[in-house]
Amino acid sequence: xRLDIVTPExxxxxxxxxxVRLPGMEGDMTVMENHAATVTTLRPGIVTVVGGDSAGxxxxxxxxxxxxxxxxxxxxxxxxxxxxxxxxxLQGVLAEAKAAVEIxxxxxxxxxxxxxxxxxxxxxxLVG
Amino acid sequence: xxxLKDLKxxxxxxxxxxxxxxxxxxVAAAKLRRAEENAQAARPYADRMNAVLSNLAKxxxxxxxAPKLLTGTGQEKTYLLIVATAERxxxxxxxxxxxxxxxxxxxxxxxxxxTVKIITVGKKGRxxxxxxxxxxxxxxxxxxxxxxxxxxNAHGIAMDVLSRFAAEEFDVCKxxxxxxxxxxxxxxxxxxxxxxxxxxxxxGDDKGTLYDYEPEEEAxxxxxxxxxxxxxxxxxxxxxxxxEQGARMSAMDNATRNAGEMIDKLTIQYNRSRQAAITSExxxxxxGAEAL
Numbered sequence: 372x373r374l375d376i377v378t379p380e381x382x383x384x385x386x387x388x389x390x391v392r393l394p395g396m397e398g399d400m401t402v403m404e405n406h407a408a409t410v411t412t413l414r415p416g417i418v419t420v421v422g423g424d425s426a427g428x429x430x431x432x433x434x435x436x437x438x439x440x441x442x443x444x445x446x447x448x449x450x451x452x453x454x455x456x457x458x459x460x461l462q463g464v465l466a467e468a469k470a471a472v473e474i475x476x477x478x479x480x481x482x483x484x485x486x487x488x489x490x491x492x493x494x495x496x497l498v499g
Numbered sequence: 500x501x502x503l504k505d506l507k508x509x510x511x512x513x514x515x516x517x518x519x520x521x522x523x524x525x526v527a528a529a530k531l532r533r534a535e536e537n538a539q540a541a542r543p544y545a546d547r548m549n550a551v552l553s554n555l556a557k558x559x560x561x562x563x564x565a566p567k568l569l570t571g572t573g574q575e576k577t578y579l580l581i582v583a584t585a586e587r588x589x590x591x592x593x594x595x596x597x598x599x600x601x602x603x604x605x606x607x608x609x610x611x612x613x614t615v616k617i618i619t620v621g622k623k624g625r626x627x628x629x630x631x632x633x634x635x636x637x638x639x640x641x642x643x644x645x646x647x648x649x650x651x652n653a654h655g656i657a658m659d660v661l662s663r664f665a666a667e668e669f670d671v672c673k674x675x676x677x678x679x680x681x682x683x684x685x686x687x688x689x690x691x692x693x694x695x696x697x698x699x700x701x702x703g704d705d706k707g708t709l710y711d712y713e714p715e716e717e718a719x720x721x722x723x724x725x726x727x728x729x730x731x732x733x734x735x736x737x738x739x740x741x742x743e744q745g746a747r748m749s750a751m752d753n754a755t756r757n758a759g760e761m762i763d764k765l766t767i768q769y770n771r772s773r774q775a776a777i778t779s780e781x782x783x784x785x786x787g788a789e790a791l
Contacts, residue, residue: 381540
């Protein structure tokens with residue numbers, strides 16, 4: 372199936388792959404060919420691409436994925452190959468997430484913001 | 500009648516002006532290519548975002564709990580205009596054309612009794628609007644330190660706009676910028692950001708693929724709408740960047756050509772007065788010799 376990873380600034384990745392694992396907002400999910408059409412938001416985490424020469428891992432800081440039967444596209448605000456990611460880059464994202472917790476008004480928003488802080492912290496541990 | 504020496508100095512100075520405008524034109528041409536590439540690279544993201552959102556919005560528009568970013572506040576009293584211009588001049592009518600469009604609309608809205616607030620992006624627009632709309636300016640975004648607009652710049656502007664919206668400072672938000680058509684043509688454009696509007700996707704999606712949404716549609720919509728505003732602002736800034744370089748390129752091309760024409764004219768004048776001086780000197784000698 373076709374997988375595209377695009378950021379606002381450029382197209383980061385586009386190739387035929389066997390499957391891809393996404394950090395969905397409601398849990399990780401693996402997408403293969405003929406997956407039901409789905410739109411899901413992503414939490415900060417790692418996208419794992421399996422299959423062919425294009426296998427690899429990407430770090431995303433949130434965004435969403437559009438999955439159709441013949442492919443998937445990941446629209447991430449910030450995405451990079453895992454090798455390029457480090458804790459310093461994510462520090463800014465973490466600070467932003469923490470600020471969001473401060474200003475969150477409703478209980479729902481603050482829970483979502485706190486979850487984001489958790490996700491980013493986890494991700495920072497993963498990329499080291 | 501200027502002396503020969505004066506003319507020579509004029510010619511030299513116009514020649515160095517021509518060198519400068521020529522250099523600026525070439526710099527603009529190089530920057531234009533980069534700016535165009537950036538705008539091109541950003542298109543897939545914006546297109547997908549638009550496609551997914553318009554799909555989502557179609558279903559949610561009538562729901563009473565749809566986000567305000569989509570449906571509006573229910574009134575249209577206060578308008579926030581984001582006027583995006585360049586940080587630098589010497590680019591023909593680039594800045595003026597955006598300001599003119601924004602000013603016309605601001606006047607129209609005011610005559611209809613609406614309140615208008617303006618945020619300027621880029622120094623030049625601010626300078627022009629300060630003359631007659633100083634009391635409407637509520638904010639300014641300085642991009643003079645930014646060599647190349649990135650998503651972060653747009654994100655910052657979007658956050659500012661969204662927090663103002665959350666504070667109920669305005670009902671409708673529009674952004675003004677120049678769409679890049681070609682080097683000689685940039686089109687002043689207005690796009691409404693809030694309440695969100697979507698270009699109808701042409702062809703393809705008409706079959707209306709039924710998507711599963713995770714989490715449910717409204718949560719996604721609430722998550723995506725702010726992002727989409729940042730994306731639209733980003734697109735506007737990129738179009739603007741390309742337009743600015745294009746406008747500067749053609750303005751500098753004209754300036755270079757004008758300088759060339761001026762040099763030609765001055766050179767002719769220089770040669771004429773040189774020949775006139777020689778002729779009159781000869782006449783003096785000849786008439787002197789005849790008198791003997």
